[in-house]
Structure formats: structure tokens, C-alpha cells
Amino acid sequence: MSKIPVTYKRTDLQSDQEVKWCPGCGDYTILASVQNFMAEMGISKEKIVFVSGIGCAARFPYYMNTYGVHSIHGRAPAVATGVSVSNPDLSVWVVSGDGDALSIGGNHLIHALRKNVNIKILMFNNQIYGLTKGQYSPTSEEGKKTKSSPFGSVEMPLNPMSLAIGAEATFVARSIDMDRDLTAGILEEAKNHKGSAFVEIYQNCNVFNDKAFEQLTNKETKVANRINLVHGEKTVFGEDGHKAVVIRNGIAQIVDTKDVDESEIYVHNIHEENPSIAFSLSRLSHGPYGPTPLGVFRKVQRDTFTEEVHDQIDVAKEQKGEGELDKLIRSLGTWEVS
């Protein structure tokens, strides 16, 4: 029996709730990208669950006409793990921010990734705490002056791509709010991926951290700074492809294309099992400054937590038969008193 593909209009995916982000927030663009994508994703909306934590991004589920849980700060990957493993038929999406996912929820993020739970995590990275009105976040650059760091942040920021790859993630990608096509393509790849997907989306907070990603969005600079990672293609970028990425001694480096033999230019392979190159690519920039890779860093196959848990249940039922209470309560041995 062939499945009838489900298609919706974008409005079918919109809930009846008024969207309450600040005017001009990058979240609007991402919401539109996700709704457009999901309208044609081919999954009926009752099977879609959005789970979020706390933060501006975390209001996302309220605006989706799907099932949704707006949970507590940092815990969305854990809540989503419970959802996914309880009902493997669901398409489970986590929406999080840099504070939510990397600071208060860092532990849950790395464990969901390592376990390869079948959930798709979209982390909107605006490099600031928005909902609490402008403190530095774990991705804010060193020296960042905010309300809680008037003399500049003294903290080394996290590199979310490096963290995810280090946490054994099987799918790692980065997009940017303004680039709807790139986001749609990554969402499609993530949806088709078996296991956990981690997608960082650079998102402009026009109120507390405006133009944080300008080097990647400004017409003047974006061509020079966007390294588009495309599977099977040579990694060249910049005006007329005059820059290229090569891997030397296992380390990704940016070179002038004219200085290297064409065969030395790195051909991107998202399926490479060994995470070293993907990790090295993630180190080309430590934030959206200068040449920064965008796209899918890594997509490899590994058994998912969700499936394996259910495989064990199936095996147990096959071996022991469906559980019977009467047998269970007698399993430690009994005696009769007459």
C-alpha cells in the first residue's frame, strides 16, 4: 500500500495564536521557513511534536498547529527523548536557543546527541540572552559588553558545531535565518536522517545583539565569508572561488585557490565516519567572524536509541512472551499456606 503524501498549505501549520516576538526578529523568518517546509514534508501534523525549553525561541511550539510542549529551561532534549522513545512514529522537533541548549541544558544536549535519539534539534543562536533582556550567552564573543558584563565578557565562547561533533552527533549542520533555501535544504536532510540531528541557525536579535551575523549577511562581505559546505563538491568560496579549503595533516586550512593543486582542494563528504575532518572544518571559525562554514558538516548512520530500545522490547517479548502479571508476582518462588 503506497502512502498518500500529506501536503498542507503553510497556514495549516499556523496555530491560532498571535506571534509575539519583537518586530524584525530573525525568529519570524525561521518560523516561516519551518512552516513552509513542514507543509510539504509529507508527515501529517498530528504526528509532529515540537518541544522547547525556555527563551525567545522556546515560544516556537505555540505558533505551530501541531502537538507541542513548552517545557522548562534547558530540558527540551530530555523531554523530547521521552516523547520519541515512547512513540517512535512521531516526528519530534526541539527548538532551542544558545542559552537554553548550551548553558543550562548543555548536559541534556550532549546526551541526546550521543544516544542518537530520533529527534531534530534546531538551535537558534543569537549569541545573547534575549528573553532576560540582554546578558552574554555561552556563544557571546570574548569582550562582549552586556548588562551583566559591562567591562566585557571574560569567557571563552563555545563552538556549537565542535561541541556537537565531539558529542558523537550523527547529523550536524549550520544555517542562517536569512537564507531560507539553505534552511529548507538542511531541514529536509535532517528530517530524512535516522537519529538525532543538530542544526545551529544563526539568528539575528535586532534588539539586544543586532548585526551579530552581519559578516555573513551583508552583501559586501557575505561572499567572502560564507564557506558553503556541499556534499561531493570542492570547497571553494569567495569572489570567483578564489579561496579554498584544504586538509593538511588532518587540519582544515583556508588557502588561495591559485596556490594549490586542484586535487588538493577538499571535496566535502558528509558521510565520512571519522569525525576529525568535520571537527576541523568547525574550527575554521569560532563564531560568525571571517570565513565561516555553513551547511551540513556531518551525516552518518548509526542505530538510533529510539529503535534499539524497542528492538530490545520486541526480543524480550519474543523470548519470554507477553508479560503476565500472575507469572510476574510468582517469579521469586512461592509457598502455600492452607
Next chain:
Amino acid sequence: MSTENKTVESIPAITIRFAGDSGDGMQLVGTRFTDTSAVFGNDLATLPAFPAEIRAPQGTIAGVSSFQVQIADFDILTPGDNPDVLVAMNPAALKAHLHDLAPNGMLILNEDAFEEKNITKAGYKVDPRESGELDGYRVFQVPMEKLTKEALEEFDLPGRAVLRSKNMVALGLISWTFNRPLEDTENWINDKFSKLPEIAKANIKALKTGYNFGITVEAFHHTYVVEKAALPAGEYTNINGNIGLSWGLIAAAKKANLDLFYGSYPITPASDILHELSKHKNFNVITFQAEDEIAAAAASVGASFTGKLAVTGTSGPGLALKSETISLALSAELPLVIVNVQRGGPSTGLPTKPEQSDLMFALYGRHGESPLPVVAAKSPSHAFYAAYEASRIALKYMTPVILLSDNYVATGSEPWNLPNTEELNELETNIITKLNTEDGFLPFLRNVDTFARPWALPGTPGLEYRVGGLEKEEGTGNVSYDAANHQYMTDMRAWKVSNIANDIDKLEIHGDESADTLVLGWGSTYGGITQAVNRLNEKGVKVASAHFVHLNPFPDNTLEVISKFKKVIIPELNTGQLLKLVREAFLVDARGINKVSGEPFTAQELTDKIEAIINE
């Protein structure tokens, strides 16, 4: 084997305590003796006690592990007060436990362990066997290590493995002393070491050596028989509280026609629930060992959202970590059972000791106005029913429920008269599959009797809804900051919980109803309190007792019960938590009997203290 030329004395009950180094296998010896006695038909109750350290330094007091069992030919409720028999495998075990041994009690020492080094390590200045401090006890010195070595000479085993079997010598000797056949333990050994037949044979040889030592050695001239107990007819199993609780959850899921989800992070003494449930995947049980306590609770909330009977289990410190997540379940009105196997606190406290000090925390340990039902298990077998009851309330009322157990209930065991599982009530849920109004789905449109909201499960077309921790508008469930709505929802959540008082068992009076004094308890003090009241009634002292299973809300007849008595006494293993609640709720001048020594009340201790208060 026979006990020729030896006196056999029949006694109604005996309390035996096995004590030794953590590595000496005392828990095993205790459990084996218990199981054999259970199969024989005694009533019994056990109290294991072990250090929090896995292997504390050998020979020290800190490393002593013990197991106490009372066996009786009548219905007993506690593992006994002072042991009549103490088996001490080394000087440290003697030092740690001698003060509890009943006068003229039987003291069996592993004499090979009483070397100078061990004696000093235990903190003795002189050999206790020569200092006179053992006067007044019947001392039997048994060369357990020598016996073991000699018996196992024929086996090709390394020295350490040989010595490990000395616990079997002790078990054999005690089995002889109390006329217990060895077959049951032999079968158990053969089963356990089915892949190591040499080890099995060696252990059985050691077991028989201990037994034969009793027969041959003249010093052991007396054996004892504790006859079968006249327990109510039925089929029994010997059960501890952690297993009882686990099975209660499985049964509840089955009777609710749901699958069970158990999210947990290893913590003493709750871990055995995770271990037990993870064995029963053929009941569609999903166990989730989370990365931390918070994730364990959060994943359980996710499981609840999708329609599982979701349970998260922990002990005291873990409950603190789950607090915020419990508030989410409470606000989202999702069913969730939170198991707290209490231990000594605060902080890491006494991880392997019982205490009832999380009662206030269970009731009030959340931010905001966040009432939830609290249920407590009162004995190992009752843990089954308490888990069933907590699940029933969670599912019927769409609320998180805290289920309190403690280390005493969790690790102690007793015979359980097995229920007819067909007679366990089916459990209601609020699962909804169709729109509940003509205009659409209202996720917070409540049941008019229970005030529960409908439970729409992902996968159900047309009922897509969003829920979270922000305040919700009654009916639509949409986020609402409206003042009147928040007032209404706060009142509604409280009313929903207090309304459960009409739907739970009434508080029952045990003992002399015409008495002036009521002893009120909750949780694991049930056995001690009941036994104490029985003893006092037998002595002619007028006293009654009542025991709470539901701590929030209290049963609706609580005031009526309390009003019948002039004095109310509340024994608790804390500094007076139920005491405060009862004084506040019922305005009675209740008195507490309180203890936080890491040990349960003994029945005698309670008998004396209750009597003293009555006589004031």
C-alpha cells in the same frame, strides 16, 4: 542428617543478626536463611543494613554489613528488636553489634578472625573474648576459616575463593541450629553457579560442613524449632519494598491499558527499582537511565505527554533536582508518579539508612502554589498497593503524585499473600480521541467530577494542542496572563487535589477504639507502631493506632477519627513533620516521638515511649 542426642526446643519467634565485613557475604547468608524460612512457612521480616561504601577498609567498623531477620510462628510486623542470636564474622562486627544482643543471647564468633591485628582494627584495646564483656551471653567460637579450608582442600580453588565460602559454613551452622533443611539453598547454589560446577560443589560442601559442625560439636547441644505461622490461607512470596513497588507499577500500567515508562538516574536506595523494571521489557516497559535526575523527570514528562504511565524514581537529593520538572507536570496537568525512596538527609546524608524526613519536601518542595497528592508505602508488600494507588490517582486526576517509600520498606522483606490479579481494579484514564466541543478541542475543559483535563495524545488527528509551564487559560489552554484566570487556575489546581479526599480509603482505627490515646503514623513505622499497640493492648493498656497511606489529601474522616481521642501521639523518623501537619490541620495538641539515628524504631522502644506518654 540428624540431630541425635541434642535437645530440640520449640520457640515462637527468634531474631537473628548476621554481621561481618562488607565482603563477607552476610546479605547473602541472611537472604538465604530468610527464603528457606519463608518456604518453610514462618512469618518473617528482615532488615538489611550496609555501609554506603562498596568495600570500606576490611576489618573496620565502617565496613561492617549486617542482615537481621525475625522468624516467627505468628503474625509479626517487624524484623525484631534486639537479636537473640548474633553471628559475628570478625571483631569489628562484634564491636558494632554486641550492644544490641539480647541478654543471654547466643553469640557465634568466627574465632579465626580474632587475631590481634583485627582486634586492634576494630578498636578494642584487649581481646573482647578475654575482657569479660561477653559475660552474660552464650558464646560459641567456631573456627570458620579453618573449617572452610579443610573442607575445600579437595577442590582446586585459589585461597581467596576458598575463604569466600566461609559464609556458607556460618549459614550451615545456623541452619542446623534452627532445624532448617539445606535442600533449598543447595538448589539455589546449583542454579546460581550452573556454569561453574566446581564452585557450586565447593559452596555446598562448606554449607554441609557448617551443618555437620553443629551435629558433632558437643558445645552445640541445643537446637530450636520455630513452627509454621498461622498466616491467612493463600499463596505467598517473600518480597522487598523495591520489588513490590516495581511490580505495583507494572500492574497499574497493565490495568490502565497503558505501557509503563520509568525514567531514573542511579541513586541508593532507589536503583533497585530501575534494575527490576529493566528486566521486564516483555511487559512493554521502557526504562530510561537518564544523564541526570532532571532528565529522568523531564523524559518522564515527555512520556506522559505521549500517553505512557510515566514514572520517575529517586531518593531525597534526586527529588530536589526533580522539583522544577514536577512543577511543570503539575502546571501542564499531566499524570506522573514520582517515587522517592527516602534516606537520611540533608544532602548526601546517610544513603543507606532509613529516615522519613522528606514528607514536608514532598508536600511543599516546589515553587509557586503547587499542591499534589502524596502517597506512602507502609511495608514491603504494601509498596505494591501504594504504587498502584499512586498510579490510579495520577491517571484519574491528571496530576503528578509523589509516592514515598524509604530505605526500611525498600530493602526489608516480608511474606506477601499474593492478590488475585483479576480482582485489581481497572484504572481509568482521561484519554480523548474526539473533539470535546462542537467548535474544536479544548485541552483544559475539565471533567465535572474529577476536574481532570482531557489527555490528548500525539498521533490523534484533530486534537493537536500545545501545553507548557506558562499559565493556561481555563478551557482553551492558551497562554494567559489574565489576573482572574490565574486566581481561578491556582484555586482549581488546589481544589482538584483536595477533592481526592473523597476518593481514597478512610482512615481506619486499629486496637482499642475505646482508648483515650491514638498513635498516628505514616509510612514505614507501620510495623513498629502496630506491634507496640498490640503489646500494650495485651498488657491491658488502652491505646489505638491509625496509619496514613495518603498524606495529601488526608482521608475525609481524619478529623472524625482524631476527635475520638484525647491524646494523639505521632512517632516519626524525623523531627516532627507529620506532627506539624496534623497540629496545623486539625488543631490538636499532638505529641511526637521522634528519631533520626538512621535506624528504624524497634517495637519495644515505641511500646515504652507510648506507655510513658500515656502515663504522664
